[in-house]
Amino acid sequence: MILDLIDDRRTVTRYAALLAASAVIRAGAMLSLVPLLSALFSGGAALPWIATLAVLVAAGWVLDHRVADAGFTIGFQLLGGLEQRLVDRLRRTPLGWFTAERKGEGRRALTSSGRELCQAIAWLVTPAANALLTPALIGLGLLLVAPALGLVALAAVPLLLGTLWASMRLVRAADDSYAAASAEAGQRIVELALAQRALRAAGRAGTEGTAIGRALARQRTAALRLVGYGVPGQLMFGLATQAVLLGLAATAVLSELTAPEVVGLVIVAVRFIEPFTTLAELSPALQNLRGTLARVRALLGAPVLDGSVLAPDPGAPALELRDVRFGYEPGPATIDGVSFTVERGTTTAVVGPSGAGKSTLLALIARFHEVDAGAIRVGGHDVRDYDPAALMAQLGIVFQDVYLFEASLLDNVRLGHARASDEQVRAAASAARLDELVERLPDGWETRVGERGATLSGGERQRVSIARALLKDAPVLLLDEATAALDTGNERAVVGALEAGGKERATLIIAHRLSTIARADRIVFLEGGRVVESGTMAELLAQEGRFAAYWRQREQAAGWTLTEVPVAE
Structure with a gap:
């Protein structure tokens, strides 16, 4: 959704290619631990694998730097062009389209969307994409090293993603409710500030029993609901990750592998779980980003007044x-x-x-x-x-x-x-x-x-x-x-x-x-x-x-x- 806002498709293609290459290198570096540990514990030739790991780590650093550079390029393009695109769109939108709610959404989009999306590329999209790609690539690589373990890992990917999606879905409705309550509270606060003379003259300067008081109460209720809905999701995802980790470890132990290979595979299994944990930690920020994108897309999709540059007809009525x-x-x-x-x-x-x-x-x-x-x-x-x-x-x-x-x-x-x-x-x-x-x-x-x-x-x-x-x-x-x-x-x-x-x-x-x-x-x-x-x-x-x-x-x-x-x- 973010990349769809970028007009320069070459920059987007470069970023996507670098991101995919970075995930491949990460998965390769993790999988190289299996033969490396096996060689170290069995007295075999470990230097080639140490060199391989060093090359992969160095290549990963270079790719990460280039991914970050490409991400910031996209981010600054968004920062420089998105707000102008929004202004150009809104100045051609019929005033009747601007309900009180849409005015609030437009205000939020114009004041913060460019900055939020610029930061999101580097700090959210890149790590989230790596967290999605790396486990799948590790699972494919494990099919070559330990087929049984690879099958378990590949089966675990949709399981963990599904659990994470269900966890986020529990929060999403509460998050939407909180966003709506916050928008209403913001509108009422502006209204309160503009109406101070009338309110003070009427002796109604407080918030008790007023529209703003009710709006703030709804916002507090929505905030508590948002916190409460996050707990079941976290528990569900935590249980799923522990079950997957136990299944991977058990499969590694029961496979016909040497002890050093089992140790290496257990380490890989642990690293296999880490990206999902990262993704879970990023999920609240991703939810906020989803709301920002929804506001931006709604505004960019607002109806516009089309027409041509016409000269008035001198003989027609004014x-x-x-x-x-x-x-x-x-x-x-x-x-x-x-x-x-x-x-x-x-x-x-x-x-x-x-x-x-x-x-x-x-x-x-x-x-x-x-x-x-x-x-x-x-x-x-x-x-x-x-x-x-x-x-x-x-x-x-x-x-x-x-x-x-x-x-x-x-x-x-x-x-x-x-x-x-x-x-x-x-x-x-x-x-x-x-x-x-x-x-x-x-x-x-x-x-x-x-x-x-x-x-x-x-x-x-x-x-x-x-x-x-x-x-x-x-x-x-x-x-x-x-x-x-x-x-x-x-x-x-x-x-x-x-x-x-x-x-x-x-x-x-x-x-x-x-x-x-x-x-x-x-x-x-x-x-x-x-x-x-x-x-x-x-x-x-x-x-x-x-x-x-x-x-x-x-x-x-x-x-x-x-x-x-x-x-x-």
Whole structure:
């Protein structure tokens, strides 16, 4: 499984050949003890056998060195290329594939897999392969020296391997359970760290009776089960090795051999057992390696978004949705037959109650999820036909939940266009009202914003995100409550900047604020995943339908005030 991850097949072939040769030399060195001891005890010519043993030992040292060198070469190839392969795969994987469990597995794979597999070649794969090959080769060699003993040895190989496999199988289920419990505990710990403000405000800073408390309890239970399941397997394997050793010794004694030959064969029998003991000692690490490989293979087998680098059709609508249907698994349809068009140079506002599917609609346009039916077309092409990078070049996106990196303010804005000039960055910042913030910060553009932009307010983070989108200047702009955290004055200025810079830009905005909705050229009212009404604001208000009722409700809410009510004594 590890070697299958290596693209350089010549290195793999060389490593396998050296490994096989090393096992042959090891087996030959052990078998040479039989004639050597026989010659020593009987007064025969021992020097040729001493020389043979010395040559085999020296050859074994040389081969072991070359095996280690080949193993480290493979390991460093894995270390250098595996993590990049994982990143390349994951950046083309639909976001809907990333469940909470898969996110945890991906985090573990990206942070430790390369190092673990690099070390595993030298410290696990090589000794494990030697432990498998050497006893079988010794058994074949014994057929030439003592056929009865060779038959017993060859029969013992599958017996010991089967016992070891059964022992590992007992542990495997417990190991999988422990891995799952550990992954859940890790996720809950991250969740606990991120939710500290809310938990402390609620007086729930402890773990008793909480999700993390239950996760840690499951992890402890799984750890105890893992330890307990290992004991029966160890006993079973220990009994099997002792029985095989006794059978080999008895066969050697009962064979028609000289006393020196029997002594030599008993020594060989002991050395025959040693690799299985080594394999048993390596089994916990091999189990961990199996889990690492399973994570890596699952990630490398994740679905990817294919497509071509397409140029938008100048005569086609900027954005078009045709009978789009989508539902999260498991669950009912979230988007159910949505169709509308956004022309170049126009703004369409998607309006509706919470849970109507508005944010999901934007995620489908960005191809974060694949539609179940229907089609979404950007620049005249189905989004599924675009290469992901080519599609993203057509879209500027401002999310409601802004994510900033632990870097400078300038780096976070330049994320929209890495090669933008300083003048372009300043122009985008000014349009997003970010220049006011830059003047107040201690280090200006070089001020670091903290993890997830922790040093900035919600409105300031929103401005950074809007500046990114303006700097990118994509043909289609998707805004998910982009101005929700801005005050009225800043919202008016930012929306005006978006409109002024978008003569050919199509803008689709999810909005709740009346001022933002009123500036849209077209309004799509979404409810229950369906388009209930669509048209200009004047048309929809005249219809006295769902949008008109929504508009009046929002107008009334905007006029609400808190008043003091006298309490009767």
